[in-house]
Amino acid sequence: MRTNFRKTALHSTAAASSLLIAAVVLANPASAHMGITANGATLTAGKGATIFLRPGHGCLGQATNTITVTIPDGVTGVKPQQKAGWVTSTTPTTVSWTGGALPDDQFDDFGIKLTFPALPAGVKSAPVYFKAVQVCDAEITVTRSGNNATVTGTIPAYIDKKVALFVDQIPLTKNDVTVGPDGKFSVTTTSAKIKEGSDVVAKVGGRQVANSIAGQDAWVQIPVAGSTASLASPAPSLTILAP
Numbered sequence: 005m006r007t008n009f010r011k012t013a014l015h016s017t018a019a020a021s022s023l024l025i026a027a028v029v030l031a032n033p034a035s036a037h038m039g040i041t042a043n044g045a046t047l048t049a050g051k052g053a054t055i056f057l058r059p060g061h062g063c064l065g066q067a068t069n070t071i072t073v074t075i076p077d078g079v080t081g082v083k084p085q086q087k088a089g090w091v092t093s094t095t096p097t098t099v100s101w102t103g104g105a106l107p108d109d110q111f112d113d114f115g116i117k118l119t120f121p122a123l124p125a126g127v128k129s130a131p132v133y134f135k136a137v138q139v140c141d142a143e144i145t146v147t148r149s150g151n152n153a154t155v156t157g158t159i160p161a162y163i164d165k166k167v168a169l170f171v172d173q174i175p176l177t178k179n180d181v182t183v184g185p186d187g188k189f190s191v192t193t194t195s196a197k198i199k200e201g202s203d204v205v206a207k208v209g210g211r212q213v214a215n216s217i218a219g220q221d222a223w224v225q226i227p228v229a230g231s232t233a234s235l236a237s238p239a240p241s242l243t244i245l246a247p
Contacts, residue, residue: 038136039059039060040241053118142206153198156189158187169205
């Protein structure tokens with residue numbers, strides 16, 4: 005699912021549980037655009053492993069700066085890989101990397117150390133699905149008050165860096181804005197310079213790092229047992245084997 009939208013949240017729901025175990029043979033899910041690998045390791049139920057997610061592209065050419073992965077039911081001992089330039093966070097059900105900038109024409113791997121759940125007696129193998137949401141380019145917000153407009157954004161990966169702002173490809177200010185120690189930048193100008201619906205873009209060193217159109221890809225669909233239908237947004241998966 006490749007979606008480019010303006011200040012609108014994308015909501016997706018899965019058709020089944022994160023760990024899908026069935027006695028029937030499942031149809032092979034369509035190739036996910038969010039790659040996943042264990043670098044050739046044999047994945048055993050009830051045992052530990054390290055997996056890696058690899059975004060295949062950005063969102064409509066934009067750089068990826070947030071990746072959130074849902075931890076499947078039964079998976080324990082989760083530890084995310086530390087990534088230079090990214091802020092890593094975990095909850096009981098998710099792992100996220102934020103604040104980085106992975107250009108559309110480059111790739112990187114995001115690792116998770118974990119322990120897979122055991123399989124029921126008699127089940128020899130089962131796919132484990134890792135629903136992933138990829139967000140590209142931090143969002144810039146424009147707040148208006150009378151004749152003034154304030155442009156703000158948050159890009160933690162560029163603290164103390166100079167940011168150039170553009171409105172529909174036209175420079176907004178003569179001087180660049182400095183990103184503060186909290187990763188945020190802000191500039192106030194006249195609302196006449198930023199018409200409703202304008203595309204506001206922030207660049208660091210000539211590279212776009214944020215804009216007012218938030219792009220997002222969500223690879224969250226899981227096949228139902230016995231289904232032969234292709235999925236538009238298939239969640240990446242790995243197959244675990246019984247000991």
